[in-house]
Amino acid sequence: xxxxxxxxxxxxxxxxxxxxRKDLRKFLSRGELLGREGKKYVSxxxxxxxxxxxxxxxxxxxxxxxxxxxxxDKVGDDGEGMGPGGTQEGQHILExxxxxxxxxxxLGEELELPRIEPKGKHNISSVKDRYSGIRPTxxxxxxxxxxxxxxxxxxxxxxxxxxxxxxxxxxxxxDKVYRSWKTIKAPQSNAxxxxxxxxxxxxxxxxxxxVRLEAFWIDAWLRRNYEGIESRFIxxxxxxxxxxxxxxxxxxxxxxxxxxxxxxxxxxxxxxxxNPEEWNIYLFHFSDGDNSSESDSRECCRLIKEQLVPGINMxxxxxxxxxxxxxxxxxxxxxxxxxxxxxxxxxVNTKDDIYxxxxxxxxxxx
Amino acid sequence: MHRVxxxxxxxxxxxxxxxxxxxxxxxxxxxxxxxxxxEISQVAAYGGFPKRYPHWRFGMQYEKLRKQxxxxxxxxxxxxxxxxxxxxxxxxxNMMVDHKTVIAHVYGHCDFFKNNTWFSQTNRKMMDxxxxxxxxVRRYIDRYGIERVEKLIDTFIALENLIDPHSVFMKxxxxxxxxxxxxxxxxxxxxxxxxFERFPAKSYMDRYINPPERxxxxxxxGEEKAEKTKTSFPDKPxxxxxxxxxxxxxxxxxxxxxxxxIHKEAYYFAPQGQTKIMNEGWASYWHSTxxxxxxxxxxxxIDYCEHHSGTLASAPGQLNPYxxxxxxxxxxxxxxxxxxxxxxxxxxxxxxxxxxxxxxKAPKGRVIGKDSPGRQKIYEVRTLYNDxxxxxxxxxxxFVDDQxxxxxxxxxxxxxxVVVNRDFKKIKAQLLFMLTNHAQPYIYVLDGNYxxxxxLYLGHRHDGADLDIKYAVETLKCLQAAWRRPxxxxxxxxxxxxxxxxxxxxxxxxxxxxxxxxxANAI
Numbered sequence: 001x002x003x004x005x006x007x008x009x010x011x012x013x014x015x016x017x018x019x020x021r022k023d024l025r026k027f028l029s030r031g032e033l034l035g036r037e038g039k040k041y042v043s044x045x046x047x048x049x050x051x052x053x054x055x056x057x058x059x060x061x062x063x064x065x066x067x068x069x070x071x072x073d074k075v076g077d078d079g080e081g082m083g084p085g086g087t088q089e090g091q092h093i094l095e096x097x098x099x100x101x102x103x104x105x106x107l108g109e110e111l112e113l114p115r116i117e118p119k120g121k122h123n124i125s126s127v128k129d130r131y132s133g134i135r136p137t138x139x140x141x142x143x144x145x146x147x148x149x150x151x152x153x154x155x156x157x158x159x160x161x162x163x164x165x166x167x168x169x170x171x172x173x174x175d176k177v178y179r180s181w182k183t184i185k186a187p188q189s190n191a192x193x194x195x196x197x198x199x200x201x202x203x204x205x206x207x208x209x210x211v212r213l214e215a216f217w218i219d220a221w222l223r224r225n226y227e228g229i230e231s232r233f234i235x236x237x238x239x240x241x242x243x244x245x246x247x248x249x250x251x252x253x254x255x256x257x258x259x260x261x262x263x264x265x266x267x268x269x270x271x272x273x274x275n276p277e278e279w280n281i282y283l284f285h286f287s288d289g290d291n292s293s294e295s296d297s298r299e300c301c302r303l304i305k306e307q308l309v310p311g312i313n314m315x316x317x318x319x320x321x322x323x324x325x326x327x328x329x330x331x332x333x334x335x336x337x338x339x340x341x342x343x344x345x346x347x348v349n350t351k352d353d354i355y356x357x358x359x360x361x362x363x364x365x366x
Numbered sequence: 367m368h369r370v371x372x373x374x375x376x377x378x379x380x381x382x383x384x385x386x387x388x389x390x391x392x393x394x395x396x397x398x399x400x401x402x403x404x405e406i407s408q409v410a411a412y413g414g415f416p417k418r419y420p421h422w423r424f425g426m427q428y429e430k431l432r433k434q435x436x437x438x439x440x441x442x443x444x445x446x447x448x449x450x451x452x453x454x455x456x457x458x459x460n461m462m463v464d465h466k467t468v469i470a471h472v473y474g475h476c477d478f479f480k481n482n483t484w485f486s487q488t489n490r491k492m493m494d495x496x497x498x499x500x501x502x503v504r505r506y507i508d509r510y511g512i513e514r515v516e517k518l519i520d521t522f523i524a525l526e527n528l529i530d531p532h533s534v535f536m537k538x539x540x541x542x543x544x545x546x547x548x549x550x551x552x553x554x555x556x557x558x559x560x561x562f563e564r565f566p567a568k569s570y571m572d573r574y575i576n577p578p579e580r581x582x583x584x585x586x587x588g589e590e591k592a593e594k595t596k597t598s599f600p601d602k603p604x605x606x607x608x609x610x611x612x613x614x615x616x617x618x619x620x621x622x623x624x625x626x627x628i629h630k631e632a633y634y635f636a637p638q639g640q641t642k643i644m645n646e647g648w649a650s651y652w653h654s655t656x657x658x659x660x661x662x663x664x665x666x667x668i669d670y671c672e673h674h675s676g677t678l679a680s681a682p683g684q685l686n687p688y689x690x691x692x693x694x695x696x697x698x699x700x701x702x703x704x705x706x707x708x709x710x711x712x713x714x715x716x717x718x719x720x721x722x723x724x725x726x727k728a729p730k731g732r733v734i735g736k737d738s739p740g741r742q743k744i745y746e747v748r749t750l751y752n753d754x755x756x757x758x759x760x761x762x763x764x765f766v767d768d769q770x771x772x773x774x775x776x777x778x779x780x781x782x783x784v785v786v787n788r789d790f791k792k793i794k795a796q797l798l799f800m801l802t803n804h805a806q807p808y809i810y811v812l813d814g815n816y817x818x819x820x821x822l823y824l825g826h827r828h829d830g831a832d833l834d835i836k837y838a839v840e841t842l843k844c845l846q847a848a849w850r851r852p853x854x855x856x857x858x859x860x861x862x863x864x865x866x867x868x869x870x871x872x873x874x875x876x877x878x879x880x881x882x883x884x885x886a887n888a889i
Contacts, residue, residue, distance in 0.1 A: 005408035012425030052840035061776030
C-alpha cells in the first residue's frame with residue numbers, strides 16, 4: 001500500500017520543481033548555485049515556498065546557553081548555546097536539496113533539450129569495495145574499536161568484573177568485531193569532456209566567472225545523459241598544459257594567445273586515452289577570441305576539421321566578450337567550419353546569455 | 367498500517383504499566399504500534415497522526431525527516447498522541463532496551479496529557495476528528511480542485527498562530543441568549559432611569575441625594591458609551607483572529623469549514639507548545655526513574671546510557687526541553703524534600719548554609735510514588751503548571767548556577783552570538799520571553815470596520831521585540847485573501863508606529879500620525 005504521505009511529498013516536489021523552472025533563467029545567470037554542490041545534491045534557494053507568519057524580527061537575537069565561558073566569549077566555542085527552538089532560523093528563503101540529475105532534468109525540460117543518444121558500448125561496469133558492515137571475524141587492522149569496547153564493557157558489567165574505580169576494560173575473543181565490506185558495481189564512464197580555456201592576459205576574472213557558470217551547466221546536462229563521465233582540463237596562452245579542475249578555474253596567466261597549442265594537446269589526449277569507438281567525446285573551448293595571428297586561426301580550423309572532429313560528438317566553441325582584442329576567432333571558425341554539424345559556437349557577453357548558449361550547444365542532441 | 371505488537375514487547379508494556387501505576391502515574395489506556403522508519407516519518411510529518419488532510423507542507427516535513435534519518439542526524443525514538451486511548455509508536459528496528467525506554471517515557475507523557483490542567487480542554491478523540499477533517503478536505507478537493515483548496519489552506523496556515531490559547535478556560539464574551547418573543551417589552555420610561563445609579567432616598571431628600579444634574583450627566587455618559595460600543599466592532603480587542611475571520615469574513619461554506627478545521631487543530635496543538643519543557647521533563651524523569659529502578663538488565667545498561675544521554679544532550683543553538691525539564695523537576699523534588707522553600711530559607715543569605723539546608727531530612731533509599739514531600743510537590747507541579755509558570759516559579763539562582771546557564775546576544779560587531787553575562791534575572795527574563803505565547807507576537811483585531819469601510823485593522827502589542835517586516839507584509843496578503851477587503855496591521859518598528867496595509871493589489875506602509883484615522887479599539 002502506498003503511503004499517503006507519498007502524495008503530499010510528490011506535491012511538494014512538484015511545487016519545488018515548478019519554482020525552480022520558473023527561476024531557472026535566474027539560476028543560470030547567477031553564481032548562486034556554484035559552491036552549493038555537495039556530492040550528489042545541490043542546495044537551491046527556493047523563494048516563496050515558506051509559509052509566512054507574523055513573527056519577531058532579527059532584533060530578537062538573544063537566548064540562553066549553558067556551559068563555560070566568560071562575558072564576550074563566542075557562543076559555541078566554550079559553551080553550548082541554547083536558543084529558543086525554532087524561532088531563530090533567521091533565514092527567509094527555504095533551501096531545498098535536489099539531486100544534480102533532477103536539476104538537469106528541469107534544465108532539459110525548460111530548454112527543451114533532446115536526450116543524447118550515446119554511442120559506443122553501453123556502461124561497462126567496474127567493481128568497488130565499500131565498508132558498510134560488521135562481522136565477528138577479520139584482520140586486527142579492521143577491528144571496530146568502539147563496538148568492541150562496548151561489547152567488552154557490557155560483558156564485564158554483566159559478569160560483575162567491572163570496577164568503576166579502576167575502569168579497566170580487557171577485550172576477549174568474543175568481544176571483537178570487525179568492519180566488513182560489500183562489493184558494489186560502479187558504472188564506468190564512457191564519456192569525456194575536455195575543457196579548454198584561454199588564460200591569456202585579456203581573460204579577466206569576469207570572463208572566468210562566465211566560463212565557470214557555463215561549464216557548470218554543461219557538466220550538469222552531460223552528466224544527466226551519461227552514466228559516468230570524465231573531465232579533463234587544458235589551459236593555454238601561447239603554450240598549452242593540462243591542469244586539474246581547481247587550477248583551471250583559478251589560474252591567472254599573462255601573455256599572448258596561440259589557440260592551436262590547446263587543440264594539439266587535446267588531440268594528443270584523445271589519441272592516447274580515448275578511443276572514439278568507445279568514448280563519447282566532448283570538447284569545449286572558452287576564449288575571448290583574440291588569437292595572435294590570422295595564420296594560427298587558419299591552422300586551428302584545419303586542426304579541428306582534420307584531427308578533432310572525426311570521431312567526437314561535439315566541438316563547442318564559446319566566446320566570451322572581453323574589453324580587449326578583436327574577438328575575431330569566432331569569425332574564422334564560422335568561415336571555415338560553418339557547415340560542420342559537430343562544430344557549434346556561441347557568444348556569451350553577459351551572464352544572461354548563458355541560457356541561450358546552453359540551448360545552442362545541446363539543442364541538436366549530440 | 368496496523369500490525370500486531372510482538373508478544374514480548376506487549377508483555378513488557380504491561381510490566382512497565384504496572385510499575386508506572388505503582389509510582390502514581392495515571393494514564394488513559396495506551397495502544398502501542400510498531401512502525402517502520404518510513405511509516406514513522408510519515409506519522410511524524412503529520413504531527414503524530416496516521417491521517418491528516420492532504421497538504422504539501424506535510425510532504426516537505428517528511429522529506430526533511432527522511433533525510434535526517436538517512437544521514438543519521440536524528441532518529442525519531444518516540445511519538446505519542448494526546449487521545450483517549452493514547453496512541454504511541456515504536457520504531458521497528460530499535461533494540462528491545464530502546465522499546466522499554468520509549469514505553470516508560472510514553473507513560474509519562476500519557477499521565478501528563480490526562481492530568482495537566484492545560485490539556486483539560488483538548489479533544490480526547492482527536493484521532494477520529496483528524497481523520498474526519500481529512501475526509502472533508504478530500505471531498506472539497508474533489509469538488510473544487512486541488513489548486514483552489516491548497517491555495518486556501520496555504521492562506522489560512524499563515525494565520526494559524528493567531529489564536530487565543532487562554533480562551534478555552536474562560537468566557538471572553540457573554541453567551542448569546544436568544545430573545546424570547548413572549549417576553550414583555552422593557553418598560554421604556556423605567557429603563558431610562560434604571561440605566562444609571564439612583565441612591566434610595568425619601569422623596570423630600572431625593573433632590574439632594576440624587577441631584578438632577580448628576581442624573582443628567584450620568585445619562586449623557588451612559589448614552590455616549592452605548593453609542594460607542596454600538597459602533598465599535600469588535601467591542602474590545604480580539605486575540606482570536608482566526609475565530610474572528612470565521613465569524614465575519616465573507617467565506618463560502620466550504621471555505622469556512624476549512625478555516626474551522628485549521629482553527630480546531632491549532633487549539634488542539636496549543637497546550638503541547640505551552641508545556642514542552644514540562645511534558646518532556648516529566649516523561650524523561652519517569653523513564654529514568656523506572657528504567658534504573660526496576661527495568662534495566664545488566665546487559666542493557668550501556669545502550670540505555672547512550673540513548674538517555676543522547677536525549678538529554680543539548681546541541682549548540684538549541685534549548686533542550688528534555689534536559690531543562692528533568693533537571694528542574696529533580697531540583698524541585700530535592701528542594702521540597704529538604705525544606706528549601708518558604709520565608710526562612712529565602713531569608714538565609716549564607717550560601718554554604720543554603721547548600722546544606724535540610725540535608726538530614728532527605729528521604730533515605732527508594733521513594734515509591736508520592737511517598738515524599740518532593741514527589742508530592744512535583745505531582746502537584748505536573749497538574750497545575752505550564753512552561754511559563756513553571757520557570758517563573760521554580761527557577762532559582764542556584765539552579766542557574768548549577769546548570770551553568772548564561773545569557774547570550776547577537777553582537778553586531780563580530781556578527782556572532784556572544785555570552786553577555788550569567789545574571790540570574792536576565793537569564794530568567796530571557797527564558798520567559800522565549801516561552802511566553804510560544805515566542806509568537808501578540809496580535810489583536812482592533813477594528814473590523816475600519817474607517818467605516820469594512821477594512822480589517824490588526825495591532826501588534828509590542829513586548830520589546832519588533833515584528834519581522836518582510837514576513838508581516840507577506841502575511842498581510844494571506845489575511846487579505848481571507849478578509850477580501852483591505853487589511854492593515856499597526857506595529858512598532860524601531861520605536862515608531864507604522865501601519866502596514868494591503869488592499870489586494872499593492873502593499874503600502876505609512877507612519878502613524880494624526881492624519882491616520884484611529885481604529886475602534888486600542889491596546
